Amino acid sequence: MVNIRENKVKHKLGRGELSTMLMGHNTTDMIDFMGPLGFDSVLLESEHGPVDFADIGPLTRICDIWDMTSIVRINFNNPSIIYRTLDLGAQGLMVPHINTAEEAEAVVDAAKFAPIGSRGSYTSRQGYGIGDYFSKANNETLITILLEDIIAINNLSEILKVDHIDAFYVAPGDLAQSMGYLGQVEHPEVQSTVDKTYERIIRAGRVAGGMASDNNVEAIIEKGVKFLLTSWESWLKAGGRSYLERIKSATK
Amino acid sequence: MTGLRENRVKRKLQAGDIATVISGHNSPDVIDFLGSIGFDGVWLEGEHGPVDYAEIPDMTRACDVWGMTSIVRINLTLEGVLYRTLDLGAQGIVTPHIDTADQARDVVNATKFAPIGSRGMATSRQGYGVSDYYAKANDETLVVVLIEDILAVRNLKNILEVDNIDVFFVAPGDLSQSMGFVGQPTHPEVIETIDNTIQQITATGKIAGALVNDETVEGYINKGARFLLNSWPEWVIANGKDYLGKVYSAST
Numbered sequence: 052m053v054n055i056r057e058n059k060v061k062h063k064l065g066r067g068e069l070s071t072m073l074m075g076h077n078t079t080d081m082i083d084f085m086g087p088l089g090f091d092s093v094l095l096e097s098e099h100g101p102v103d104f105a106d107i108g109p110l111t112r113i114c115d116i117w118d119m120t121s122i123v124r125i126n127f128n129n130p131s132i133i134y135r136t137l138d139l140g141a142q143g144l145m146v147p148h149i150n151t152a153e154e155a156e157a158v159v160d161a162a163k164f165a166p167i168g169s170r171g172s173y174t175s176r177q178g179y180g181i182g183d184y185f186s187k188a189n190n191e192t193l194i195t196i197l198l199e200d201i202i203a204i205n206n207l208s209e210i211l212k213v214d215h216i217d218a219f220y221v222a223p224g225d226l227a228q229s230m231g232y233l234g235q236v237e238h239p240e241v242q243s244t245v246d247k248t249y250e251r252i253i254r255a256g257r258v259a260g261g262m263a264s265d266n267n268v269e270a271i272i273e274k275g276v277k278f279l280l281t282s283w284e285s286w287l288k289a290g291g292r293s294y295l296e297r298i299k300s301a302t303k
Numbered sequence: 304m305t306g307l308r309e310n311r312v313k314r315k316l317q318a319g320d321i322a323t324v325i326s327g328h329n330s331p332d333v334i335d336f337l338g339s340i341g342f343d344g345v346w347l348e349g350e351h352g353p354v355d356y357a358e359i360p361d362m363t364r365a366c367d368v369w370g371m372t373s374i375v376r377i378n379l380t381l382e383g384v385l386y387r388t389l390d391l392g393a394q395g396i397v398t399p400h401i402d403t404a405d406q407a408r409d410v411v412n413a414t415k416f417a418p419i420g421s422r423g424m425a426t427s428r429q430g431y432g433v434s435d436y437y438a439k440a441n442d443e444t445l446v447v448v449l450i451e452d453i454l455a456v457r458n459l460k461n462i463l464e465v466d467n468i469d470v471f472f473v474a475p476g477d478l479s480q481s482m483g484f485v486g487q488p489t490h491p492e493v494i495e496t497i498d499n500t501i502q503q504i505t506a507t508g509k510i511a512g513a514l515v516n517d518e519t520v521e522g523y524i525n526k527g528a529r530f531l532l533n534s535w536p537e538w539v540i541a542n543g544k545d546y547l548g549k550v551y552s553a554s555t
Contacts, residue, residue: 068554069550069554071547071550073543076330076332076333076336078328078330078332078333080328080353081328081330081333084328084536085539085543088540088543088544088547089547090543090547101332263550265542265545265546265549268546268549268550268553269549269553272550272553272554273553279550281546283539283542283543284336285542286538286539286541286542286543286546287336287337287340287535287538287539288340289538289542290517290535290537290538290539290541290542291325291337291340291341291342291535291538292340292341293517294517294520294533294538295323295340295341295342297517297520297521298321298323298520298524298531301520301521301524301525302321302524
């Protein structure tokens with residue numbers, strides 16, 4: 052009998068530690084290549100991106116190989132989507148546009164087996180060879196929700212009371228749009244709303260998540276944010292641009 | 304009627320310019336993402352890597368969208384492999400282990416229509432809507448041979464006499480192995496052989512290609528190499544390590 056695979060991010064966050072998550076074009080080979088870098092988790096993008104149900108098995112297996120938590124950002128807060136995503140091997144979920152406590156409760160209900168919720172009964176790929184999968188799965192399933200509408204901020208006190216949510220991620224892009232500042236995530240009013248939201252999450256004893264780039268990672272850690280998302284695409288772009296610049300100046 | 308798509312790398316080399324070609328985990332989405340950075344060509348890896356025939360159309364289309372030359376490194380210098388790769392949409396071919404003038408002539412024969420060669424007759428995806436594809440294809444097909452065995456270096460003079468090869472690329476990995484220095488592509492004797500080979504190529508008026516990185520690129524430009532291959536995964540790893548370093552030091 053084998054033990055259920057540990058959820059690295061969930062346990063790190065549970066111990067009050069920082070947890071890193073990497074996003075960027077998802078392919079099996081790319082994730083495999085990233086493995087030795089040392090990120091805690093990979094975000095598999097199916098809210099806006101191409102990750103389909105059939106891709107989840109192979110993509111999450113690569114994460115398993117390197118002990119990175121596989122987190123799928125889904126497209127729609129719906130029980131069937133949530134349990135099918137977990138059944139296919141995801142260790143974690145990121146659910147967009149959670150605006151009310153009821154919506155947050157629905158996520159928990161769909162992602163956790165009884166007695167916490169009523170997740171569709173089925174053995175995930177993560178349960179292969181595990182005798183008591185149903186009693187252990189809840190402890191290794193990460194739930195993160197996105198706060199990304201001003202209405203969610205208005206309802207924050209109630210949303211923060213919902214149990215079994217491992218991280219409350221404040222997503223600036225849609226939040227800015229919902230505040231009337233489309234494409235202006237740097238707008239002072241958006242930034243101050245984001246910061247205040249982090250503060251409220253942390254004060255409630257919950258875990259805050261946020262976008263942490265090369266430029267703001269120290270600052271966001273300073274604010275108490277523990278769940279850090281970054282994208283490798285900007286690294287590729289920066290490396291490519293500076294390389295092409297070198298060629299330009301070498302041939303001048 | 305549409306014109307045949309230009310081969311940017313070939314044109315730049317013909318104009319006496321440098322051509323930048325980028326390699327790294329190939330997926331259509333990643334290639335699309337690379338487009339805006341400004342590389343001239345993309346190296347699709349089918350010698351050691353996963354690129355199969357069925358993937359060539361989608362990957363080369365992603366190159367077409369951005370005007371980047373699609374260059375497939377094939378696994379076997381065989382007529383059927385060469386023309387099928389071109390028929391599926393590749394604008395360029397890299398053939399490994401070309402050690403003799405006869406082998407080099409075979410490559411030209413298989414990749415060029417008459418009167419230069421006898422490439423198998425089929426209209427490539429690149430010929431859609433082009434009325435006189437067979438008359439124009441030769442001008443837009445890039446042929447690169449790899450000089451990567453000490454035997455090839457010894458036969459270089461004869462190989463360089465073969466016409467219609469756009470680039471003689473000096474590949475350090477296998478070359479070092481064939482010289483008895485497996486895994487030591489930067490061994491002084493290997494570097495010296497590479498430099499001498501590049502010199503011989505450029506002295507005959509032919510174009511030399513080299514594997515470069517951010518540190519060596521200026522050096523190879525000064526040595527006269529004009530087909531420059533670099534790899535983007537190194538940038539991701541380097542920047543990723545910096546980022547994780549920031550996270551670790553900010554959290555301790």
